[in-house]
Amino acid sequence: MTAVFALTFTFLVFPVVATVVASFAREWTGVLPSGFVTLAHWQQVLGIGGDDALYSLQLGAVLRTLPENPLAAPSQSPLFRSVWLALGGVLVNLVVGVPIAYAVARxxxxxxxxxxxxxxxxxxxxIVLGVAFLRAYPQLSGTDFGLIVGYSLLKAPFMVMAVQSSFExxxxxxxxxxxxxLGASWPRTFLSVVVPNAKRGIVSGAVICWALAAAEFNFSYVVFSRGARPLALFLKxxxxNSSFLTTAAAVSVFFVLIAGVTAALQLLGDRAFTTN
Structure with missing residues (x-):
């Protein structure tokens, strides 16, 4: 079992490691990349220097200086909009999924x-949900609310299963x-005793739902119509339109984003569920 797990883990992780390593190579013409180490691809992706003509194709468009109103950031930046939409889907899944998991387990x-x-x-x-969504609610096409609802519907099973396992x-x-x-009311019992004891499942479900929602392509591709593109569409x-090594840098930036938000959700979850 240990050998099977090690081989499976290596098989799954190797493409990620190879992509990150390639993003620091000057060229890749043979079996292995060569010419280490260069930050040119990361600079191009992040929009740090380089040809202004390529700027519209860079992830720097995500990180560029935004207008004076900070509240406009989620609607004008693919990065901030994707983080906001995915977190909105997670919030809906928490509000709906945790009570469902509790009711089924209890x-x-x-x-x-x-x-x-x-x-x-x-x-x-x-893609099927996206087409159905457009036919049923055309007025919500491309809106933040429509995307959040779609993400929450698609990722709800992951939240319910993770939390239900903890409750069971x-x-x-x-x-x-x-x-x-001891005199606690039912709401207080649920919020201060039951929920904190299920924090591992809740945090795990939130992390999974956020990561999958941020990378959701099919639903976003069908439903999106205006405004800043969700990050999956922006990266695609x-x-x-980029070379493989520049693509590797763009994908590496996405990995870093996923890892950072995952760590933040885990830290927030540990602090939020402290019962001391």
């Missing part, structure tokens, strides 16, 4: 199995009875 009621199956099964592929591993009835016997447009 209670027996008519329709429980149907609710559980509906909550953990993918609703539809992104807990002695929920004993925890609730102990808290209620730039990657298709």
């Amino acid at each position: 209670y027996e009621f008519p329709g429980r199995d149907l609710l559980n199956a509906f909550a953990v099964l993918p609703l539809a592929p992104g 591993s807990m002695p929920l009835r004993q925890l609730e009875e102990s808290a209620r016997s 447009a730039n990657i298709s």
